[in-house]
Amino acid sequence: MNTVFLLLLLVVAAIIANLIHYRLNIVPVAFLQIGMGLLLTLLPVYRNFHLEPEIFMFAIISVLMFNDGQNTSPGRLTRQSGTTLSLAVGLAIISILIVGNIAHLLLPSLSLALALALGAIITPTDAVAVTSITSNILVPSDVMNTLENESLFNDASGIVALNLAIATVATGQFSVWNGIGNFLYVFFGGLLVGLILGTVIVSLRLKLITLNVDAPSVMVPITLLTPFAVYFVAEAVNVSGILAVVVTGLLHGIQQNRLRLTSSRLQIVLNSTWSVVANTLNGIVFVLLGLSLPQVAIDLYRQSNGTKLPTLFGLAVILYLIMTALRYLWTRFNFAQLFATSMHERNQKSLIIALSGVHGTITLAMAFSLPYTLNGHIVPFRNEIIFIASIIILISLLVPTIVLPLLLPQRQPKFTNIELTAAKNDMVNDAIEMIATQYGDSVNASQIVNVLDGQRVAQPKINRDRLTKLFDHCFEIEHDIVTKMLQDQQITLAIAQLYMRAAENTLIRYQKSSWQRGFLFLRFNLIKTFSLTKASRKRRQAIRQQRNNWRSLSQDEATTKKQLTLDQLKSIDENTYPTVINYLNEQLQQTHTREIAIVRTAYDQRHRQLLGEQDFIDEQNKMLIAAFQQEYNYIQDQITNKQISRELGQALNEQVSTDRLVYLQSINED
Known part of the structure; x- marks a missing residue:
């Protein structure tokens, strides 16, 4: 256990050196990692430290x-x-x-x-x-x-x-x-x-x-x-x-x-x-260099009263x-x-x-x-x-x-952010044109166009405050509808909680900053978990009762119960989804269309997953892959025709790969 702890400290030291490098990138990261190793020598736990x-x-x-x-x-x-x-x-x-x-x-x-x-x-x-x-x-x-x-x-x-x-x-x-x-x-x-x-x-x-x-x-x-x-x-x-x-x-x-x-x-x-x-392992080795060199020098000094060190250094x-x-x-x-x-x-x-x-x-x-x-x-x-x-x-x-x-000359940027933005917009337009030509104006094609449009980096940038307000308002719409259905006894408390948990996850998933996600996690999880209010106690009791009921069911009964649960969730969605979409359509008369498109995509995906439209999702996956491949082809053609530099093309390729991962993962999430 002691060895594991010492190794973890080496990893932490390498991470701290990397963090410092982001702020002080004028100094090569290897020197910072060696410096962190020198600092570790001050800790008593690293005396006589040896790694096999x-x-x-x-x-x-x-x-x-x-x-x-x-x-x-x-x-x-x-x-x-x-x-x-x-x-x-x-x-x-x-x-x-x-x-x-x-x-x-x-x-x-x-x-x-x-x-x-x-x-x-x-x-x-x-x-x-x-x-x-x-x-x-x-x-x-x-x-x-x-x-x-x-x-x-x-x-x-x-x-x-x-x-x-x-x-x-x-x-x-x-x-x-x-x-x-x-x-x-x-x-x-x-x-x-x-x-x-x-x-x-x-x-x-x-x-x-x-x-x-x-x-x-x-x-x-x-x-x-x-x-x-x-x-x-x-x-x-x-x-x-x-x-x-x-x-x-x-x-x-x-x-x-x-x-x-x-x-x-x-x-x-x-x-x-x-x-x-790779970065962590490289960092660990340089940290070890800083950690081990003083001890090696001290041992050599003791062996020869310092006479060996100048000779070895020379x-x-x-x-x-x-x-x-x-x-x-x-x-x-x-x-x-x-x-x-x-x-x-x-x-x-x-x-x-x-x-x-x-x-x-x-x-x-x-x-x-x-x-x-x-x-x-x-x-x-x-x-x-x-x-x-x-x-x-x-x-x-x-x-x-x-x-x-x-x-050697100083490295100069090969392109500006304005050039990257313009090139990416042209690339997205080309992919959208391909989707429109091959797939027409179907529902799937419209959704793909919304996804591709969200790739744009042209000004104005996404207004994060506006995006958060849109998600919050949609969440409030769902909360009000579910509360009313619960009061009218159209659904049970357990089903209402299950649906709102999905709504909470949607809200958390699409927050881009870590502090926003952390705040929402605390709001929806820890605060509710440890709250002593009557409503919270009732909620926890209902959840425990629901789990006990499920454990006591046979396989056939569990299947039937699952289908009934899914039917009730669909009944909630039949009320919440159209209301949310109508609200978003009303907002289209204003600006912030990109933010609205992102929120619309999130609710569309959850709606389709709840309905179990796997064929719909598979078709959309296929269209997304075709669209992203069109973007790759567009980039290669632009490089070949010398319309953009190879460095700009590489930057576009990296952004397309990242966007593709995000969107395909989002669509396939449960």
Whole structure:
């Protein structure tokens, strides 16, 4: 329980750092997370805190690499395969060998095997960290793509090399040919296992979707468990679990692209879930860096009375400079086949790639994954290696944060809000025209037009106060009608309460701000629950009596009772729905038509669900999908014809995906 509490504090620290970053985005979030880790060292509960090394590889690295894989464009990766392999394998191996030998030469007490392990740890780069520190500057797109592809596979190269080095430390023997053979087996074996398992898992997901078993409650857990299962199987057959989860992630990314137009709700939920998981895990690792570095430094200081720290710090600086120089020379002399139109451009891109060799999550996680003991003996220099890796991470974050803004222009917005609003209105008009042409002026088509019209972001914006007043007035209409029917004994108290609960849920669901939803929840739930008035006591007693009555019924009696309940609810709806719609139609003579359309859509949906018009809802779902697909097609045509920029098209795509999730979920809610 204590370990769980400590891990939860790490998550909280990462969240607080993210919150600060939203207000202080001039500072890279990684530095804020490290700072939160430093603050945690002040808490007594984190004295002598250790997290098992296996947890990093299994629970953190595998998940992060899977997510990187599924977010990588297969087409871009294929086009840049030569560059990617050159940097992620060729440069990675050269860097490990050179850095390892230099570290051994400068620190002879560090064995060559452990020095190579250090080289394997500090070689992998972190594209997420690069994105964090370059968010406000304009990095050439081909350079950024190269960095992202490199970080996807050089992590695996570093991890394979680290495992070989640790095996050498454990056995005391190393054969070049055996090492190369083992590397090839582990590397390509990981690719093969990932390909096989990824194909099987993706096929299973596609089959479930074909059978309409694609609820997020089913698919999200399956996807979250995938990297753990793949990593476990790959490691069980002694191949690279990291490469296996990368390949599996790539296959999942291909599947997501194929399902973009047929399962957008699921895709958006998956993307949101993975974004939260990845950001949290990345944040936890940087918090751990801030948390662990002081303790490691204190331990080293005590061991040598402070004489080791300057030496290790200097070694970290030298190794960072060597790796940066290797990156520059490798790309400058075109070993990476980097595209450049002139020598000046190649020099500039080589310098940017060299400085952008940021080390982050994977490097720190690999350092912490070093075992405490091997063959019953304590692994020497573990703290030293962690200290050197931590200093290199900090330097690699700090240098580009200072230097890159001097070399690259500030990022300028590609479009204004006015341009986005105008483009979205044109897109919505195109979809509405398609609906009118194909489906005429049917009731379904009219409802879809109302939904699409609610997508507009043109001025004036939705008046939230007006929207709230409309919902409140409609709720009062329903309340008055239900009260009168209850007084006339047309319905029972239990049925009246059941109907008003549905009305309350409608009111809560469509409030956009969290404080409004919270206030309504308190109003409709907690206040009523704990109220001591006579009416409240009577209400709670009626509910308890109703539950007891239902429990005592047989299955046939329960079915009959359910039908009677549904009939009474319909009788209430026959009185409330027309009155509400008439009120909304009267308001159409005024302004605020968008707000009225939103309220009308809410009550239309609830009315149809109560009547059980599933065919009606299915038809509307089909029309909505067609409308949103028309919007996607419109965006692509506008980009192809250069009517809008690619960046503006991407922003429109994101908004359409979000709107689609909201509307389809709303229509299908019970």
